Amino acid sequence: MVDIGLSKPHPMVRIGDMLETLALHGKLHSLWGPGQQDPSAVLPKFWRRYRQEHPSHQLFDRHRTHLHRLIPLQLHMDEGESLKNAGLMVASWQSPIGAGVATQEGEPDMPLNYLGNSFKTRYLISVLLKRVYLKTVKGSLDKLVSVVASDLTQLFEHGIELDLAGRRERFYIAWIGLKGDWPIQQKVGHLQRHFARATKDEEHGVGVCHLCLAGQAGVPMHDLSRRAAWKDTILTTSPFRNPGPLSGVPQTSSQEVMFRFDPFHTLHKGCFAELAGSALVMITDYGLVEGGSFAAQLGSLYDLLWAYCKRTKTPLHMEALTRNQINFKRDSDYPTGSWFKGADTAAVCGFLEEFLTTHVSTLVQKDPYLESARDCCINANMFLKTLYRHGVWLPLEACSQAAQAGLNFLRCYQECAQYAFNAGKTRYKLQPKYHTMLHFVHALTVAATSERKWTWNILADGVQMDEDFVGKVAAISRAVNVRSVHAQTVSRYLTNMWSEE
Numbered sequence: 001m002v003d004i005g006l007s008k009p010h011p012m013v014r015i016g017d018m019l020e021t022l023a024l025h026g027k028l029h030s031l032w033g034p035g036q037q038d039p040s041a042v043l044p045k046f047w048r049r050y051r052q053e054h055p056s057h058q059l060f061d062r063h064r065t066h067l068h069r070l071i072p073l074q075l076h077m078d079e080g081e082s083l084k085n086a087g088l089m090v091a092s093w094q095s096p097i098g099a100g101v102a103t104q105e106g107e108p109d110m111p112l113n114y115l116g117n118s119f120k121t122r123y124l125i126s127v128l129l130k131r132v133y134l135k136t137v138k139g140s141l142d143k144l145v146s147v148v149a150s151d152l153t154q155l156f157e158h159g160i161e162l163d164l165a166g167r168r169e170r171f172y173i174a175w176i177g178l179k180g181d182w183p184i185q186q187k188v189g190h191l192q193r194h195f196a197r198a199t200k201d202e203e204h205g206v207g208v209c210h211l212c213l214a215g216q217a218g219v220p221m222h223d224l225s226r227r228a229a230w231k232d233t234i235l236t237t238s239p240f241r242n243p244g245p246l247s248g249v250p251q252t253s254s255q256e257v258m259f260r261f262d263p264f265h266t267l268h269k270g271c272f273a274e275l276a277g278s279a280l281v282m283i284t285d286y287g288l289v290e291g292g293s294f295a296a297q298l299g300s301l302y303d304l305l306w307a308y309c310k311r312t313k314t315p316l317h318m319e320a321l322t323r324n325q326i327n328f329k330r331d332s333d334y335p336t337g338s339w340f341k342g343a344d345t346a347a348v349c350g351f352l353e354e355f356l357t358t359h360v361s362t363l364v365q366k367d368p369y370l371e372s373a374r375d376c377c378i379n380a381n382m383f384l385k386t387l388y389r390h391g392v393w394l395p396l397e398a399c400s401q402a403a404q405a406g407l408n409f410l411r412c413y414q415e416c417a418q419y420a421f422n423a424g425k426t427r428y429k430l431q432p433k434y435h436t437m438l439h440f441v442h443a444l445t446v447a448a449t450s451e452r453k454w455t456w457n458i459l460a461d462g463v464q465m466d467e468d469f470v471g472k473v474a475a476i477s478r479a480v481n482v483r484s485v486h487a488q489t490v491s492r493y494l495t496n497m498w499s500e501e
């Protein structure tokens, strides 16, 4: 129980306590990957690779001699839905290393943390009702995160003695970032430059990105050219309104790096959803499927999509394709994939690649708009497939491949946007998330160009499984007494976490 300014002490599972519990049950090794009892084989290698990207992290001064006992830790925060649609903030932690991802090839030496029950791969810290931190006690969320921050600092500086294979060993913890969607990063990081600052009046823009000055005067956010102005502004100007609660935790010298862009919201619920929605509507613009009305054409497209998914054994969650699913109420709207499951975006993009490739191959006369759309889908799919084949670290070849596919996607998408604009159609919108994708591709390109042997797989910052975890914790909160929702949710979580399979 901790004091975060509420009328009663607030329940919290301290990270140190959870580490002791894991050690007691012989599960500590899950933090450096399954099948590796001894962390010495993994952790020094992890930090050697990490150092190539983040040499300024304080861990390299403080812990140089015991990297083999230094565990990397990521925080995640997001809101779930409690009783009566009340928002519930759920804070948890995890290791980036886990049991892998279903699509990986072979056995990566450090698998991603996607597979397995999310209750066994993520660990709850606390929950806090949105109405409490927004209205009743403003600042209580920051106070809660401050307690987490002081725990992280303590575990970094002094470590904790834990049981490992019958011996007491001192372990240390190094925080390597906050995972979460853009609104969470903005809230917890006290960021003043973020997505919601996008404005048509770029002359007076505050900036849309905490990593660079994109969106300010003279710094176009969607510039994909090699000499784009935003690239020269990366990590040059602090994005913080004032220091956030995590600012005191030992970290990298440019603190904005710790607020991690999430590929799931950037791609599946961002750029690739825009691509999928626009390409589907584009097919109806060309009248390439059967059916008279727009709804009937969407119906035909859904039948083709369903058949594609069945044939290729691709999971598909949506049960229909409607105007709502693509957020397209009228022809002057920009369509975007708004289906409930983000994973469906990958299924639709796979289908679109096949459909457009087949159609374009039958054309007697070239159609550059259709060709760009086809290439956009091919490269979006190639980008994801490359990342999903690997573990926490991409080998050089995969990094180069992802960088090239990403760059091709960005270029083709802008071509589509231009063709649509020329035709007077609202398709292929350029959103702030396109800028995030520019950062992903830029980071991969820099790594590939410098021939770095291993590069951070952005999927390690992806929140799919974290959202699953948040959903489960929120479900618990809906089943407990509303008057003591914080205490009972945490207590039931502790009971459930060991019993779930």
Ligand SMILES: [Zn+2]
Residues within 6 Å of the ligand: 209, 210, 211, 212, 213, 214, 230, 435, 439
């Ligand atoms: Zn930026």
